[in-house]
Amino acid sequence: MKKRIPYIALVIMLFISACSNDFLDENKEEIDLYTLNVPLYIEQTADFVEVSITLPELKNKSLHVFQYPKMIHFDSFDYQTDETGLLKMKIKADNSFYLPVSDTPYNGGNIVLNVKDVGFMAINLFFVNLGNPNLVFDEATFAWGFNREEKNFSISNTIDDSYLVYKIEEYPDWITITSENAIDGEGYAILPGGTTSSDYHMHVNTHGLAPGEYSGKISIVSNDKAHPLSQIEVKVRVSDPKNMYAIEGTVKDCEFDKDRNILYIATAQPDKILVYDTDNDMKVNNYTIAGNIRCLTLSENGQCLLVGQDKQLSVINLSDFSEKRIPLDIDVADVADGANGFYYISSYKGNNLNGDFYSYEISTETMTLSHYSTDFVEGDRIVKVKGKPYLFTTRSAVTPGKIYCIDISEGEPKLLFNRHEDTHNKLWFAENRLFTRLGDLYTFTNEELSDKTRLDNLPKNSNQITNYRLFLGFDVNAQTKSIWGSGYFDVQQVGPKPLVFGEYKIIEWDLNTLEIKRDIEPSYYDTTYDGKTNEYATLPHYIFTTSRGEKMYLVKNIYTKEGFEIKEHNNWLIEVIDLKN
């Protein structure tokens, strides 16, 4: 009997444990319930759609659906988050109830997930019927050359009875996108169908990127069922800093000797003449010159530089850099070498005053002021017709502007004619062509330049380049038969395509047909200004091409925009552009 006691005890214990009510204590266990603060929106669909939620604190967790709205269907009740906490579920909302097209979501209840070892997580679910929107861009490709100007695109929804819900999900990190009306940076934007559209502004910042071409896509996810992913292509070029040469001081004027491919730059603070041998790896010599430099002119034979200064004209012999100083009573605004024993000089009398026009005879060292009584000549800006005894001048402070044509064949300037023309106080003359700052072009034949009686018809071309204006520089290259202009355009101008206000471009026209051959956007300059290292837009004040036309030299200054106003900062550089590509 004693041997049977353990067996009897075991049976009794099993019976007692079988009758235990401990399992009811599970009902008393507290359950943790978390509510996701981001609701889930879903449309009625025939097929399952994948919805994803990232739950960073629930990595590699098993989840089981515990509760869901009756209109919802799951492809499975068991899910798993990945190592990033990403939860993907396939669900659909049936059409067992009528939901009108509206941008107001209908609160459909909660999905409650039982997260293993964590608790319950509720996701508020909203049903929406947004119709069948159609996402349309106004432009799907954008390219920045070296330009960093703002570019814009707009998104619209062409289907009236619908709402487009979209999000700019991804874009290259060298672009920033801003919008005033339809993006909050992270969430979705909603756009009713019809006439409204959302405008986006793109800014490029390639600071720190290696030189080269970059392309990328702006990805927009939306509820456009035909195109749930729409993309805008963007491209940008980053300039090579090896082609940039910083210039110390403030550039006052430049000259380029096309016969020798030598670039001369006059700077202030320090007052220097910089001489760049462009055929010899930009080897530079600098020459210090005393006095405030106002202008720089290369003599017609290319052997001297005429440096106009306050109360002084310096003539620098380029063979040995010897300097001859000519004291004057005036501040020199501009000077031209007449190649006839005379220098022709204009005076600087202030920003809003016309300068006077003088002739200076080298041999006698006498200055003669142009008189009102006979052959009166004005002109702050003077250009010489190379190889011909003519000057063109223009005045700056009196409107309308005038172009003066001056015969210097006998040394003393004689006015051939003057014409009211709005020149905006700057002239260039090269290869029988006279350019004004406003982009007017006057083309002369050899016969006209050989016969002064035929000059006064001032043959103005009516052509495309007059559509661009406020030019900073012109260059003519006979070898490549090109006109190069660095221009500053405003929004009223019409060119090959509408240009944005304040956009600078360098354009090449065919010398004869004046058809545009190409345009080049000035590159940004990665430099430090006012303690801030960044990419800065540059303004190409001077433009030159080498005699063979294979390279271009731009003398530029950086600027920033304050509203529509351009503010230049004293940070000059030379950019070398290879024109063979």
Added chain:
Amino acid sequence: MGSFFILSAQIEKPTPRLRFSTSGCLGYQIASGNSNNTAFVNQEKIDKFTNDLRWTKTLNADGYYLFKSNWGLGLEYLLNTSSAKGEDVIMAADDNIHYLVGNISESLYINYIGLSACSYWPLGIDRKMMLLFTVSCGYAHLRDESKILMVNYLYTGGSFAANYEFGLDYSLNSNISLGVTASLFSGNFYTIKVNDGFETKKMELDSDTRINSSNINLGMGIRYYIN
């Protein structure tokens, strides 16, 4: 005469005084509950669940004092159990907006003890087989442990019940026999208590909602006879 007596003793196996038996049975509830509950969405899982629950296992133990006039009196105990589980059962929530998804399970225990009367008939020349018919009446106790989604319930109740059994024993020796049985257990519970761990409620059931635990069983077991 003496030899006749001896012969007679060999032929007439003495009638045992006491009979103890224990059997294990497989059974099937003959009463079908109403499984068409509109609260459940995936009805096929509920059907399977209720069907699983109808298959029962019974442990039966009884003891009789046998009179010579082919009948006996005794006590009978039986434990009838059944269980079922269902996964991802979908049911409507009370708010009429949501569905709930989860597992359900149920374990049913019926303990029965009753007075029993039996009638027996030895069979064969050597009387190695014995036919029995028993009728017992007594008390049945219901214990139903169920889990619906996240909530556990304990249903308990008591009721008058009866068990009818028809069996055949085959004697292995003078004390031990093997037996097979077919039985019918009949019991209905009209009053139950529901305990959810927080409180216990008494529920009166009507003829539609009563718990009918009647089942038929087939089993086999071992019998111990004491002469």
